[in-house]
Amino acid sequence: MNDDLGLFADPDARADERARGRKSAAAAARRAKAKRKRTILWIVVALVLAGGAGGAYYGYRVLSGIGSYEDYGGAGEADVVVEVKDGDFVSAIATTLHEQGVVASARAFTEAGAQDDRLTAIQPGFYLMKTKMSGAAAVTRMVDPAAKITPLEVKGGNVLHDITALDGSVTKGILSMLSDASCVELDGAKKCATVEQLRDVADNADPQALGIPDWALPSISAAPRENRLEGLIVPGLYHLDPGASPVELLRSVLTTSLNRLQGYGIPSGTGATGFKPYEVLVVASLVEKEGKTKDFGKISRVIYNRLAKGQILELDSTVNYKLDRPIITTSDEDRARSGPYNTYSAETRGLPPTPIGSPGMEAVKAAISPEAGDWLFFVKCETDGTTCFNVTFDEHDAAVSEARRKGVF
Structure with a gap:
């Protein structure tokens, strides 16, 4: 032995x-x-x-003596961006810091933070650190909220373009927010991906290079170029590498978003609808724009009922999407200018060519599994956004009159 x-x-x-x-x-x-x-x-x-x-x-x-212990002195030298990945333990973070020259050894970090419970609460994302930091300085920096680079946050209904309200105020679109989130200042020099660069990639880059899946490629190829990525970036937080190129940034966001969509049931859960996965995504975007979450299932059913009857959709949200206006109603002039997004026109019968915004999980699930019902009409009938649903036009007309009386629109 x-x-x-x-x-x-x-x-x-x-x-x-x-x-x-x-x-x-x-x-x-x-x-x-x-x-x-x-x-x-x-x-x-x-x-x-x-x-x-x-x-x-x-x-x-x-x-x-396994695992060397070396430590720098002081607060560090040059700026460096470090990524903490989902599921990283403190030991993995320490190894990353060592590999990127932040600390002299992984043990310098783990031992300096052995009594600091905040280390176990470090969230995934990118952090602005410095090279050659002492273990103690690195721990102090990592748990400081100011060290974390602010992620991109997309909310339900957000669109790619900026939206200008009637009073002239501007709501930033996803591309502008992505540009802001890409910015980082390293050693006094600020670097950002500009909105123009991101727009060029969104409009012109090879869809496959951006990670667009097969189920969306035909529709993306046929869509208006400036709208082709609409709806493919769903709500949520996106952690961005601020040093990435515009192509890498958009591919990263789209990859994360498409993984989320898979979890919501697109494309795998769409078969029972009788519609293609991309079409279900379009329906989800309409649902997101047209009402409150509690009404999503019924709104989805109205859309499918109208499509089944060959009835035009008549949705103001599609018209206003093309005009980049956040209002409820539209005029005849507006509809004349909205082209293929004019769902009041018999010439554009059916769904618009792309989604009209970012659909959240609840809207996607409503598009996949709408509530059962015979409704063909709906209107916002309360000032809190509540929607009323009706089967006949006469009932709908009465609900519209009552909504106007209440000042809903």
Whole structure:
């Protein structure tokens, strides 16, 4: 049996060896090393009994010298962006910091933060650090909220373009927000992907290079160029590498978004609707724009009922999408200018060519599984946005009159 630690050696045999005069320096060194290993092993055993395997492993590392300990002094030198990935433990974060030159060793970070519970609460994302920081300085910086680069946040109904209200105020679109989120200042120099660069990529880049899946490619190819990515970036937070190119930024956001859509049921759960996955995404965007969450299932059913009857959709939201206006109603002039997004026209019967905004999970699920009902009409009938649903036009007309009386629109 191989007994490198010498735990099972016969003491009489060792005495015989000494008697035979085998006291060379090499043998003495081996015995000293074995003695040290036996001491370490018994300490490990004690730690296992007292505090569990985790404490034992840490103790073994420290006592046996596994894992070098080196540390810089001071608060650091040059700016550097570091990514914390989803599921990273403190040890993984420490390794990343070491590999990117932030700390001299992973142990410098883990030991400096051993008593700081905030380290276990570090969220995924990108953090602005410095090279050659002491372990303590790196811990202090990592738990400082100011170190985390603000992610892109997309909300339900957001669109790619900026929207200008009637009073002249501007609501930033997804591309403008993405430009803002891409900015970082490294050693005094600010770097951003501009809105113009992102727009050029959105309009002209190869869809496959952006990660567009097969189920969306035909519709993307046929869509108006400036609207082709609409609806493919769903609500949520997007952690961005601020040093990435415009193509990389959009591909990263689209990849994350399309993974979310898969979780919501597009494309896998759309078969029962009788519509293609991209068409269901379009329906979800209409649902998102047309009402409150509690009414999504019924709004979805109205849309499908109208499509089934060959009835034009007559949705102001599609007209206003093309005109970039956040209002409820439209005029005859507005409809004349909205082209293929004019769902009041028999010439554009059916769904618009693209989604008209970012549909959230609830809207997608409503588009996949609409409520059962015969409704063909709906209107916002309360000032809080509540929607009224009706089967006949006369009922709908009465609901519209009542809504106007209440000042809903």
